[in-house]
Amino acid sequence: xxxxxxxxxxxxxxxxxxxxxxxxxxxxxxxxxxxxxxxxxxxxxxxxxxxxxxxxxxxxxxxxxxxxxxxxxxxxxxxxxxxxxxxxxxxxxxxxxxxxxxxxxxxxxxxxxxxxxxxxxxxxxxxxxxxxxxxxxxxxxxxxxxxxxxxxxxxxxxxxxxxxxxxxxxxxxxxxxxxxxxxxxxxxxxxxxxxxxxxxxxxxxxxxxxxxxxxxxxxxxxxxxxxxxxxxxxxxxxxxxxxxxxxxxxxxxxxxxxxxxxxxxxxxxxxxxxxxxxxxxxxxxxxxxxxxxx
Amino acid sequence: xxxxxxxxxxxxxxxxxxxxxxxxxxxxxxxxxxxxxxxxxxxxxxxxxxxxxxxxxxxxxxxxxxxxxxxxxxxxxxxxxxxxxxxxxxxxxxxxxxxxxxxxxxxxxxxxxxxxxxxxxxxxxxxxxxxxxxxxxxxxxxxxxxxxxxxxxxxxxxxxxxxxxxxxxxxxxxxxxxxxxxxxxxxxxxxxx
Numbered sequence: 001x002x003x004x005x006x007x008x009x010x011x012x013x014x015x016x017x018x019x020x021x022x023x024x025x026x027x028x029x030x031x032x033x034x035x036x037x038x039x040x041x042x043x044x045x046x047x048x049x050x051x052x053x054x055x056x057x058x059x060x061x062x063x064x065x066x067x068x069x070x071x072x073x074x075x076x077x078x079x080x081x082x083x084x085x086x087x088x089x090x091x092x093x094x095x096x097x098x099x100x101x102x103x104x105x106x107x108x109x110x111x112x113x114x115x116x117x118x119x120x121x122x123x124x125x126x127x128x129x130x131x132x133x134x135x136x137x138x139x140x141x142x143x144x145x146x147x148x149x150x151x152x153x154x155x156x157x158x159x160x161x162x163x164x165x166x167x168x169x170x171x172x173x174x175x176x177x178x179x180x181x182x183x184x185x186x187x188x189x190x191x192x193x194x195x196x197x198x199x200x201x202x203x204x205x206x207x208x209x210x211x212x213x214x215x216x217x218x219x220x221x222x223x224x225x226x227x228x229x230x231x232x233x234x235x236x237x238x239x240x241x242x243x244x245x246x247x248x249x250x251x252x253x254x255x256x257x258x259x260x261x262x263x264x265x266x267x268x269x270x271x272x273x274x275x276x277x278x279x280x281x282x283x284x285x286x287x288x289x290x291x292x293x294x
Numbered sequence: 295x296x297x298x299x300x301x302x303x304x305x306x307x308x309x310x311x312x313x314x315x316x317x318x319x320x321x322x323x324x325x326x327x328x329x330x331x332x333x334x335x336x337x338x339x340x341x342x343x344x345x346x347x348x349x350x351x352x353x354x355x356x357x358x359x360x361x362x363x364x365x366x367x368x369x370x371x372x373x374x375x376x377x378x379x380x381x382x383x384x385x386x387x388x389x390x391x392x393x394x395x396x397x398x399x400x401x402x403x404x405x406x407x408x409x410x411x412x413x414x415x416x417x418x419x420x421x422x423x424x425x426x427x428x429x430x431x432x433x434x435x436x437x438x439x440x441x442x443x444x445x446x447x448x449x450x451x452x453x454x455x456x457x458x459x460x461x462x463x464x465x466x467x468x469x470x471x472x473x474x475x476x477x478x479x480x481x482x483x484x485x486x487x
Contacts (some may be wrong), residue, residue, distance in 0.1 A: 010427040039470050041425040046373040047417035050395035053319055058482040061422065062475065091319075097487055098319070105482035109474060158375035166379040185303070192338040195372040199433065200409040204342055204370075237452050244462045276459045 011229035018273025060088030142180020145291030307357030320389035333377035425469030
């Protein structure tokens with residue numbers, strides 16, 4: 001098993017710090033201490049590619065090069081970073097003429113990249129490297145009674161579908177089962193949350209997120225568990241407006257899968273960033289108490 | 295009411311447009327489109343678009359440059375890649391949308407004061423300058439530059455609750471080696487353009 005270097009991206013240091021706060025202790029318990037990539041730069045996300053795809057690949061090249069120097073693969077928890085770095089990595093390694101020019105440009109700026117590393121998502125590492133058996137061994141307080149809608153969003157499973165299905169992925173559901181909770185049949189699991197459009201065009205954001213929340217409610221979920229900072233953010237900030245606009249109480253806690261894992265591993269809840277939720281979590285705590293996990 | 299011709303004559307179309315787009319990265323397969331509409335029916339944003347993705351591809355193939363670049367469609371694509379993984383002709387539709395966005399910015403023909411291209415360019419600017427994105431400033435600049443201070447005001451309660459939860463700060467995030475990043479952007483631009 002190759003080692004990983006942790007690439008937080010802007011979200012895990014900003015609006016999604018509870019993702020980092022829960023992911024690091026969980027990986028520590030899995031005997032995989034994550035060290036942060038030194039002086040990483042922002043991945044540029046979808047925005048950079050829509051302005052200039054040459055420099056978009058180049059700034060990712062800098063991150064890839066920094067990681068290559070450590071000899072470790074990149075672990076990128078944000079789905080946007082994961083896709084952007086993976087896409088740029090594939091392009092830079094392709095042997096394409098323009099890619100070679102970018103690599104040459106990087107080299108003459110003192111940044112050499114030889115294309116020797118891979119970009120992985122924590123979920124992928126948990127499933128393929130660590131394995132669910134090991135996860136089950138670490139569970140001390142199974143999340144009995146908790147019904148979870150597993151929400152993958154888009155960019156973790158598309159367009160690169162090398163570790164799960166692009167339309168109906170199951171890895172997060174399996175992981176949720178492994179920590180003692182009950183994944184519901186969440187058919188909206190890869191439907192779009194609107195991404196940055198939810199911040200730019202409210203009407204669109206409310207419509208798309210209503211579908212996601214409504215479907216989770218319909219399937220009896222107590223919480224939505226996600227792997228992506230933007231998904232979590234959108235599902236949280238639209239709730240009050242959706243309730244008002246559609247006159248439908250779709251209130252629901254939105255959490256990172258790593259927070260739920262941490263709970264099941266017996267890590268104190270104060271150490272898992274639950275206080276950062278802007279949606280009340282009381283319904284979830286009640287449910288967990290009933291199941292004996294808290 | 296002013297009566298205007300709604301149909302374009304062939305000589306008014308841009309015959310080079312298709313070639314121009316196909317030369318951009320990941321757009322090589324456009325000609326393989328069979329107009330099946332799988333993309334449009336898969337698209338979560340199609341209901342908001344002026345032309346669904348299927349039509350955009352047809353417009354590129356047939357030289358409707360003006361219409362394609364002016365459309366809201368390209369800016370409404372949220373990059374969810376659903377169309378792309380389902381396309382039977384394996385056209386990289388999301389990447390085609392990116393190519394159109396770049397072309398529209400290049401030729402400065404996107405809807406004015408429209409927040410989406412403003413957001414993209416603001417993010418581009420922040421990263422080129424500091425190496426990192428600062429979420430709060432990105433949002434503030436987007437609203438101001440798309441001349442929508444009211445929108446910013448409406449976001450204030452959300453911003454406050456995020457701040458209370460310690461998830462938003464006024465700090466401008468930066469990398470240490472900004473000089474290296476600047477050299478890199480300059481060199482790559484010169485060499486790869």
